[in-house]
Amino acid sequence: MNRLSLNQKTINSSTLPQAIDACVRAGIGSIGVWREPLQEVGVQRGAELIAQAGLRVSSLCRGGFFTGQDRAAVLDDNRRAIDEAAELSAGCLVLVVGGLPAGSRDLIAARATVADVLEELAPYAADRSVRLALEPMHPIYCADRGVVSTLGQALDLAEWFDPEVVGVVVDTFHVWWDPDLERQIERAAGRIASFQVCDWITPLPADTLLARGVMGDGHIDFPYIAGLVAKAGYTGDVEVEIFNADLWRQPADVVVPLIAERFAETCGY
Template sequence: MNRLSLNQKTVNACTLPEAVAACVRAGVPSIGVWREPLHEVGVAAGAALITDAGLRVSSLCRGGFFTAPDRAEVLADNRHAIDETAALAADCLVLVVGGLPEGSRDLPAARARVADVLAELVPYAADHGVRLALEPMHPLYCADRGVLSTLGQALDLAEPHDPAVVGVVVDTFHVWWDPDVERQIARAAGRIASFQVCDWITPLPADTLLARGVMGDGHIDFRRLGGLVAKAGYTGDVEVEIFNADLWREDPDVVLARVVSRYAEHVVL
């Protein structure tokens, strides 16, 4: 339990104060914060709320979307996200890098743009003591959300930079299928900034963004992936992040109880 973190999306209907209170009631010591509900209460107030509750911040979600057309706007928003990560003393800023620009089919160009924007942000992140965490996403989301589709691609992008400034996210939902995942997690030693868990459930819902399940409800071998991450030297929080419309309609305390139970049964490192 001392490494369990609740990503706020798992209780999506909760405000930040409600999510913090639910963590305290359930004995969950860490929280992954999303920027939109943080903005509703204000960054300074949100940071104070979390600190006063005795919680850690495992991540801030999210920066990225580097492939959007207005580069100046992309850079400005990500610098704001870096400021917010520093204010929360979060372990990392999760980067969802963005999909193909509207009307484009040029995947290599989109990936090159991600590398260029990342390089521009690295000095700012380093100056603020913030670790950027590149999140590879399942290929299902390549067109609209993340042109980094494998952990290997994310590591290729991270490697020119200081591991203390640019790391990667290992999210079981996005990497479980990869036949090269064992080698890539070993390669990620020293670069794993976040380990996120949820299950891959079938049949997929119509909105595939909401295709995540509670650990044990689907097909992922969490013990295997967790063991690989531990072997690679990761000692940080294990963040449960579940996008699921049915779960979002449930009482958050019921959800937290299930998360805690399934974490102990299937995941705990």
Template sequence: MNRLSLNQKTVDSCSLPEAVAACTRAGITSIGVWREPLHEYGVEAGAALIAEAGLHVSSLCRGGFFTAPDRDRVLTDNRRAIDETAALNADCLVLVVGGLPPGSRDLPAARATVADVLADLVPHAADRGVRLALEPMHPIYAADRGVLSTLGQALDLAEQHDPAVVGVVVDTFHVWWDPDLERQVARAADRIASFQVCDWITPLPADALLARGMMGDGHIDFRRLADLVAAAGYTGDVEVEIFNADVWREDPDTVVATVARTFAEHVSAGATSSR
């Protein structure tokens, strides 16, 4: 439990104060914060609230969408996200890099855009002491959310920069299927900025974005993945991030209790180091 972090999206109906209170009641000491509810509450007020509750911020979600047509707007928003990450003293800013631009079928060009925008943001992140975390996404999201589909692709970009400034997210939902996963996690080593867990459930819902299940409800071997990440040297928080309409309809305290139970049953035996 000392490594469990509750990503705020798992209790999507909660405001920031409600999510903080749910963590406190459950004895969870880390939280992954989302920008929208943070903005609603206020960045400075949110940082103070979290600090007063004694919570550690494992990540801020999210920056990215680098492939959008308005480059100036993309850079402005992501620099703002970097500043917010610094204000929260969060471990990293998670980057969902974006899908194909409107009307495009050119994946190589979109990936080149991601590399260019990342390079533009690195100096500001370094100046603010913020770690950017590239999140590879399952290939079903390549068109609309993430043109980086494998951990290897994310590492190819990250390795062009200081590991203290650019790392990667290992999210079980997005990488569990990868036949090269063992080699790529070992390669990631000190670039693993965040380890996120949830299950892959079938049949997929009509909205594939909401296909994340509670640990143990689907097909992922969490202990194998946790062992791989631990062997690579990662000792940080393990963040539970679930997008699921049925989970979101449940009472948040019930959801948090289920998160803690299924984390203990399916994940924590492979994640024994302390932060």
């Protein structure tokens, strides 16, 4: 339990103060913060509330969407996200890199854009001691959310930079299927900035963004992946991040004890 972090999306209807209170009541020592509910209370006030509760911030979600057509707006928003992560002393800023630009079918160009924007942002993050965390996304999201689909692709980008400036996210939902996963997690030693867990459930809902389940309800071998991550030297917080409409309809005081129980049962911590 001392490594469990509650990602805010798991209790999506809760405000940041409510999510902080839920962590405290459950004895969870870390929280993954999302930028939208953070803005509702203000970055400075949010940082104060988290510090007063004695919580760590395992990550700030999210920056990225580098493939947007307005490069200046993309850079401005990501610099703001970096500043917010610095204010929170977040363990990392999670980057969802973006899908294909509107009307484009050119994956090669989109991935080149990701590399270009990352190169522009890395010095800004380094100056503020913020670690950028590239999140590879399952290929079903390649068109609209993440043209970086595998951990190997994320590492190919990250390895151009100091590992304390650019790392990667290992999210079980996005990587569990990868036949090269063992080798890539071994390769990621020293670069794992965040480890996120939730299950892959079937049948997939109509909105595949909401296809995540509570650990143990689906198909992922959590002890196996957690073992690979541990072997790679990762000792940080483990976030439970679940996008699921049924779960979101339940009260936080029901959801949080459930995920704490399943985390202990499935992840081996």
